Amino acid sequence: MLSIYDAELSSRLLLGTARYPSPAVLAKAVGRSGAGIVTVSLRRETAGGKTGGAFFDLIRQLAVRVLPNTAGCHSASEAILTARMAREVFGTDWIKLEVIGHHDSLQPDVFELVEAARVLCAEGFCVFPYTTDDLVVGEKLLSVGCRVLMPWCAPIGSAAGPRNPSALIAMRSAFPDVPLIVDAGIGRPSHAAMVMELGYDAVLLNTAVAVADDPPAMAEAFGKAIEAGRLAYLSGMLEPRDMAVPSTPVVGKGVFE
Numbered sequence: 001m002l003s004i005y006d007a008e009l010s011s012r013l014l015l016g017t018a019r020y021p022s023p024a025v026l027a028k029a030v031g032r033s034g035a036g037i038v039t040v041s042l043r044r045e046t047a048g049g050k051t052g053g054a055f056f057d058l059i060r061q062l063a064v065r066v067l068p069n070t071a072g073c074h075s076a077s078e079a080i081l082t083a084r085m086a087r088e089v090f091g092t093d094w095i096k097l098e099v100i101g102h103h104d105s106l107q108p109d110v111f112e113l114v115e116a117a118r119v120l121c122a123e124g125f126c127v128f129p130y131t132t133d134d135l136v137v138g139e140k141l142l143s144v145g146c147r148v149l150m151p152w153c154a155p156i157g158s159a160a161g162p163r164n165p166s167a168l169i170a171m172r173s174a175f176p177d178v179p180l181i182v183d184a185g186i187g188r189p190s191h192a193a194m195v196m197e198l199g200y201d202a203v204l205l206n207t208a209v210a211v212a213d214d215p216p217a218m219a220e221a222f223g224k225a226i227e228a229g230r231l232a233y234l235s236g237m238l239e240p241r242d243m244a245v246p247s248t249p250v251v252g253k254g255v256f257e
């Protein structure tokens, strides 16, 4: 069980809800993934009028926990306002905090992120910050009250997979007791398994499932990969080595000369 804020999570997969071909496909994908948490953009809900309301009704029927996000925000003040609105709309103190700083890479603006996290934590929000793999930023986010960190492994929607595994390893080692969730850039189940094998606690992904040819099947594949990666991490993996190690015992072998 993964414990984050006030919740015990049985699944280590968090699923985004954008870009699915239809609400029905989204519902099937969530079901087959086994995810217990889905992220939802407040902007979609409030901007969409009827569509937004119908979409939220669908999410409610999925019987999963909703983690609203501040997608589309570019400053601390915008993200803070969006988080406050999300608390009203979704009836939860949980907020996935996204403050985008760079146009092409959608890299978070970590300065605005820390400021928004400081204000929201002080207001009692349970903040899930989407951040870079920078250790100092991680420390700052924890110091203002975040109890989970969500580093990217590659730009949102890129499907590039872990671009800097060394940084992810350093982060795991620097924050051994903090739940760490890789958020953004996962493209394949093997990417998800890899970060779980590094000791990450969970994975948040969206695009790789939503735009797959068969999103429900891909969701299931990710769910299985994440479980496999976790199990492998807990099972004690072999360290790679340069030289061969015979797998068949050589002691007592027959001599044919």
Ligand SMILES: CC(=O)[C@@H](O)[C@H](O)COP(=O)(O)O
Residues within 6 Å of the ligand: 016, 071, 098, 130, 155, 156, 157, 158, 159, 183, 184, 185, 186, 204, 205, 206, 207, 208
């Ligand atoms: C920060 C952010 O927006 C991500 O949570 C995104 O929703 C998922 O990233 P991918 O679409 O790359 O999986």
